[in-house]
Amino acid sequence: MSVLTVRDLSVVFRTETGPLSVVDKVDLSLDAGEIVGVVGESGCGKSVTAMSLTGLLPSSANVTGSAVLDGTELIGAPESVLRRVRGREVAYIFQEPMSSLNPVLTVGRQIGEVLRVHEGLKRRDARARAVELLALVGIPSPAHRVDNYPHQLSGGMRQRVMIAMAVACGPKVLVADEPTTALDVTVQAGILDVLRDLRERLGTSVLVITHDLGVIADIADRVLVMYAGRIVERAGVHDLFAAPRHHYTAGLLAASPVPGEHAGTHRLREIPGLVPVLVTQPDACTFAERCAAAEDDCRVQEPRLDPPGGSGHGAACWHPVRQRRGAAS
Amino acid sequence: MRGYLFTRAWQSLLTLFLATAVVFLGIRALPGDPALALAGEDRSPEALAAIRAEYGLDQSVFVQFGRFAWNAVRGDLGTSTRTGVEVTAMLGTALPVTIELALLAILLATVLGVGAGTVAAVRRGRPAEWLANGLALIGLSVPHFWLGLVAILYLSVSTGLFPASGFVPFLDDPVANLHHIVLPVVILGTGLSAVIMRQTRSSMLDALGTDYVRTAKAKGLRPRAVIGRHALRNSLIVVVTIVGLQLGALISGAVVTEQIFGLPGFGKMTIDAVFQRDYPVIQAVVLVTATAYIGINFLVDLLYSLIDPRIRVGGAAA
Amino acid sequence: MTTTTTVPDRGRLLRRLRRNPLAVVSFVVLTLAVLVAVLSPWLAPYAPEATDFGRTFTPPGTPGHPLGTDDLGRDVLSRIMLGMRASLTVGVLAVATALVIGVPLGLAAGYFRACDAVISRLADLMLAFPFLILAVGLAAIRGASLANAAVAIGIAQIPGIIRVVRSDTLRLKSLDFVAASVVDGAGDLWILRRHVLPNATSVVLVQATVAIPAAILGEAVLSFLGLGIQPPDPSLGTMLATAQQFAARAPWSAILPGLAIMLLALAFNVFGDSLRDALDPKGSTR
Ligand SMILES: Nc1ncnc2c1ncn2[C@@H]1O[C@H](COP(=O)(O)OP(=O)(O)O)[C@@H](O)[C@H]1O
Numbered sequence: 001m002s003v004l005t006v007r008d009l010s011v012v013f014r015t016e017t018g019p020l021s022v023v024d025k026v027d028l029s030l031d032a033g034e035i036v037g038v039v040g041e042s043g044c045g046k047s048v049t050a051m052s053l054t055g056l057l058p059s060s061a062n063v064t065g066s067a068v069l070d071g072t073e074l075i076g077a078p079e080s081v082l083r084r085v086r087g088r089e090v091a092y093i094f095q096e097p098m099s100s101l102n103p104v105l106t107v108g109r110q111i112g113e114v115l116r117v118h119e120g121l122k123r124r125d126a127r128a129r130a131v132e133l134l135a136l137v138g139i140p141s142p143a144h145r146v147d148n149y150p151h152q153l154s155g156g157m158r159q160r161v162m163i164a165m166a167v168a169c170g171p172k173v174l175v176a177d178e179p180t181t182a183l184d185v186t187v188q189a190g191i192l193d194v195l196r197d198l199r200e201r202l203g204t205s206v207l208v209i210t211h212d213l214g215v216i217a218d219i220a221d222r223v224l225v226m227y228a229g230r231i232v233e234r235a236g237v238h239d240l241f242a243a244p245r246h247h248y249t250a251g252l253l254a255a256s257p258v259p260g261e262h263a264g265t266h267r268l269r270e271i272p273g274l275v276p277v278l279v280t281q282p283d284a285c286t287f288a289e290r291c292a293a294a295e296d297d298c299r300v301q302e303p304r305l306d307p308p309g310g311s312g313h314g315a316a317c318w319h320p321v322r323q324r325r326g327a328a329s
Numbered sequence: 330m331r332g333y334l335f336t337r338a339w340q341s342l343l344t345l346f347l348a349t350a351v352v353f354l355g356i357r358a359l360p361g362d363p364a365l366a367l368a369g370e371d372r373s374p375e376a377l378a379a380i381r382a383e384y385g386l387d388q389s390v391f392v393q394f395g396r397f398a399w400n401a402v403r404g405d406l407g408t409s410t411r412t413g414v415e416v417t418a419m420l421g422t423a424l425p426v427t428i429e430l431a432l433l434a435i436l437l438a439t440v441l442g443v444g445a446g447t448v449a450a451v452r453r454g455r456p457a458e459w460l461a462n463g464l465a466l467i468g469l470s471v472p473h474f475w476l477g478l479v480a481i482l483y484l485s486v487s488t489g490l491f492p493a494s495g496f497v498p499f500l501d502d503p504v505a506n507l508h509h510i511v512l513p514v515v516i517l518g519t520g521l522s523a524v525i526m527r528q529t530r531s532s533m534l535d536a537l538g539t540d541y542v543r544t545a546k547a548k549g550l551r552p553r554a555v556i557g558r559h560a561l562r563n564s565l566i567v568v569v570t571i572v573g574l575q576l577g578a579l580i581s582g583a584v585v586t587e588q589i590f591g592l593p594g595f596g597k598m599t600i601d602a603v604f605q606r607d608y609p610v611i612q613a614v615v616l617v618t619a620t621a622y623i624g625i626n627f628l629v630d631l632l633y634s635l636i637d638p639r640i641r642v643g644g645a646a647a
Numbered sequence: 648m649t650t651t652t653t654v655p656d657r658g659r660l661l662r663r664l665r666r667n668p669l670a671v672v673s674f675v676v677l678t679l680a681v682l683v684a685v686l687s688p689w690l691a692p693y694a695p696e697a698t699d700f701g702r703t704f705t706p707p708g709t710p711g712h713p714l715g716t717d718d719l720g721r722d723v724l725s726r727i728m729l730g731m732r733a734s735l736t737v738g739v740l741a742v743a744t745a746l747v748i749g750v751p752l753g754l755a756a757g758y759f760r761a762c763d764a765v766i767s768r769l770a771d772l773m774l775a776f777p778f779l780i781l782a783v784g785l786a787a788i789r790g791a792s793l794a795n796a797a798v799a800i801g802i803a804q805i806p807g808i809i810r811v812v813r814s815d816t817l818r819l820k821s822l823d824f825v826a827a828s829v830v831d832g833a834g835d836l837w838i839l840r841r842h843v844l845p846n847a848t849s850v851v852l853v854q855a856t857v858a859i860p861a862a863i864l865g866e867a868v869l870s871f872l873g874l875g876i877q878p879p880d881p882s883l884g885t886m887l888a889t890a891q892q893f894a895a896r897a898p899w900s901a902i903l904p905g906l907a908i909m910l911l912a913l914a915f916n917v918f919g920d921s922l923r924d925a926l927d928p929k930g931s932t933r
């Protein structure tokens with residue numbers, strides 16, 4: 001049962017130098033209680049995709065397509081509708097737990113704020129709930145920490161506060177945008193544990209955005225690989241690592257040490273060539289410039305995800321990587 | 330907290346001492362004999378010697394300074410060499426005028442500046458921003474004493490809406506007091522508000538682009554809460570600094586405003602004293618200015634700690 | 648080492664300025680004002696001191712006196728033109744004074760950690776000191792004149808210059824190419840002259856553009872109080888001081904010089920803002 005269904009989502013920014021296409025015809029679906037990973041190099045449009053879902057992009061962004069959350073269309077919905085969705089049905093965790101928390105308000109106040117606006121709690125009740133939520137995300141002595149300011153907490157604890165804030169109203173979808181990137185390796189695993197635990201306990205669907213294949217291997221059920229604003233491959237996590245079909249994915253995997261064992265330690269290494277962050281050629285494979293298997297047709301026609309709209313293993317590639325049998329180690 | 334107060338206290342004393350000492354020694358190093366100026370008609374050597382002895386001018390500057398400092402500590406700032414009036418008495422009548430003018434003006438400037446700056450940042454690229462920016466630019470470019478003249482011309486002289494000059498102490502007649510002070514406050518306040526507005530706008534724009542404001546929006550807060558509780562509160566840290574730094578501009582502005590509106594305040598007293606080399610009064614003026622500087626810095630620190638827990642005075646860091 | 652600069656290239660800067668109508672308008676107004684000021688001794692229809700007691704207080708629009716005459720029958724237009732010349736002179740002199748002292752101090756504060764605390768504290772103290780008291784003091788000691796007014800105003804502007812130069816130096820110091828020179832064993836002074844100063848030019852330019860109108864306003868205040876340019880030399884500030892006595896009778900003599908000051912200052916401020924925007928790497932997307 002799909003909680004969130006995104007079809008043909010495109011984002012174009014109006015800039016000083018003309019329109020800039022950043023996200024192009026993205027399809028995505030998220031089932032209840034599922035953890036889907038979106039992986040891709042920095043600047044490929046992951047965050048913009050996530051922010052566009054609830055209208056969080058600046059007004060210079062033109063968002064088209066559709067994103068249906070439990071029967072409600074979000075793209076183009078009025079601000080009043082989106083405000084009720086944000087923080088209550090779709091909640092976010094961002095990369096920098098320090099700068100994402102307001103330095104001049106206590107964490108209890110910042111968590112309580114969500115409950116007060118969406119559930120109409122009184123200040124005292126919101127505070128009591130904030131203490132419970134801090135306990136839920138594994139913060140020791142929550143009754144004391146609730147009155148702390150962000151600068152009094154460690155990075156990992158701050159990220160737990162962000163998570164507590166995000167799950168306060170029991171959202172249907174939790175978007176975790178690089179939730180562990182800014183954290184120490186030792187702290188990363190703990191944060192991923194909290195996310196997994198919340199999925200079990202609250203049944204929340206999680207969209208994990210990262211450029212770290214280790215995180216994907218650790219936590220995701222399914223994976224979407226994004227390149228230059230497009231989804232180029234969609235697969236179950238095991239299929240992806242065992243048998244990548246898109247040449248970009250294959251390049252990523254080849255450039256990374258074997259993931260899984262030391263979860264979170266392997267960052268995506270740059271694969272050779274310039275990273276085109278923009279969707280430059282509308283009628284071509286955006287990866288053609290860097291692809292060893294590129295042929296003429298790759299430059300004149302855009303490959304679409306195959307099979308379109310489904311959830312099986314598919315790649316947007318005219319000449320997919322041939323499967324090496326038994327090479328899944 | 331105690332450590333903070335201790336540091337603050339000795340820094341303040343040092344500032345007071347230095348400011349007073351520099352000015353005290355400085356004005357005595359200037360060419361021109363104050364005894365001559367004091368003597369008036371009778372410039373016989375005997376008369377001059379008598380004056381020097383009376384004012385202690387025959388002693389070394391260090392002895393003079395020591396005596397001045399000791400008297401100042403006991404609340405005696407000497408008497409004006411021009412009028413023979415006690416300096417403390419002069420301050421007693423002049424300071425209330427200027428303090429009232431300055432407080433009301435800075436209040437007006439802050440309300441206008443922070444309000445317009447916030448609107449300009451939030452309504453970026455819309456007519457409201459253009460209006461606020463334009464007004465601030467005009468505010469920076471217009472000679473405010475001239476605005477005062479024009480205001481007197483059209484609001485006092487022609488229409489009689491406001492008195493053109495003079496001052497009535499608040500305790501004597503509050504209504505008349507306010508009636509006299511309105512125009513000067515508006516002129517001085519709007520002058521200072523342009524700088525505050527531009528600073529507010531730019532730090533609000535910074536704040537609106539921060540991650541925590543994104544978080545606040547992503548929580549589903551209303552724009553009012555995002556701006557007021559999250560963005561504005563943080564940008565006020567910078568704004569408080571700027572308001573604190575307006576002391577110099579405030580005193581300069583008060584001097585001119587008092588001149589135009591004929592207010593018998595501290596500014597007028599200062600100008601007269603410097604022009605007439607009235608040493609005791611000049612020293613008192615410097616002492617008062619330095620004290621105001623110290624007081625305002627202390628106030629700014631307190632405000633910081635109210636706004637920003639990271640610099641809470643004496644607060645325990647994690 | 649080809650990328651030793653962070654200054655946006657001149658072509659791009661000019662393009663950005665040309666695209667901004669406010670920048671164009673303010674630049675044109677500024678150019679005209681400067682031309683009028685510089686050429687005023689030749690352009691002005693009358694000698695600014697020439698009195699005509701038969702024609703005192705003629706209103707604007709009178710043939711021969713487009714902006715009227717003052718209490719002594721002097722031509723207001725001519726006096727405003729020469730007054731603008733005086734204003735600009737003080738503005739430029741004052742800012743030059745402030746730059747000569749402020750730029751080295753700002754560089755030192757930003758570059759040498761040891762100097763920073765002392766210089767910055769000093770700048771804060773100066774900022775708190777009322778500039779008018781300084782100007783009054785200077786006038787009392789050395790006499791009221793255009794030059795002394797310019798010096799007093801210039802001194803008052805030093806802290807502002809120190810602040811912007813200091814923060815830009817801090818920024819530049821952390822950039823790769825400067826760090827690379829340090830590694831190459833270049834001396835501090837060489838780095839400051841070769842790398843930091845040229846790159847700090849743009850912030851200094853912007854600061855100067857907004858300091859000049861502030862100095863112009865300062866001159867007006869000082870001359871108005873009798874502490875600046877002395878009569879009968881024309882100055883917009885002294886014109887206002889005289890006009891104050893006759894404002895009810897000849898309102899134009901009180902209004903026009905003020906408008907001239909405002910126009911001049913506004914043109915500088917608007918152009919300074921446009922320049923700042925055009926130099927801002929974040930551009931209009933900020
Ligand atoms: N407000 C904006 N205006 C113009 N371009 C933007 C804006 N926000 C993001 N972009 C561009 O969109 C692209 C994708 O950004 P983002 O989604 O943040 O990448 P990432 O995959 O690292 O999260 C980047 O090239 C970025 O420069």
Ligand code: SF4
Pocket residue numbers: 246247248285286287288289291292293294295298303316317318319320
């Ligand atoms: S479509 Fe062509 S260029 Fe693109 S990844 Fe596949 S083979 Fe390479």
Ligand SMILES: [Mg+2]
Pocket residue numbers: 043046047048177178
């Ligand atoms: Mg991102």
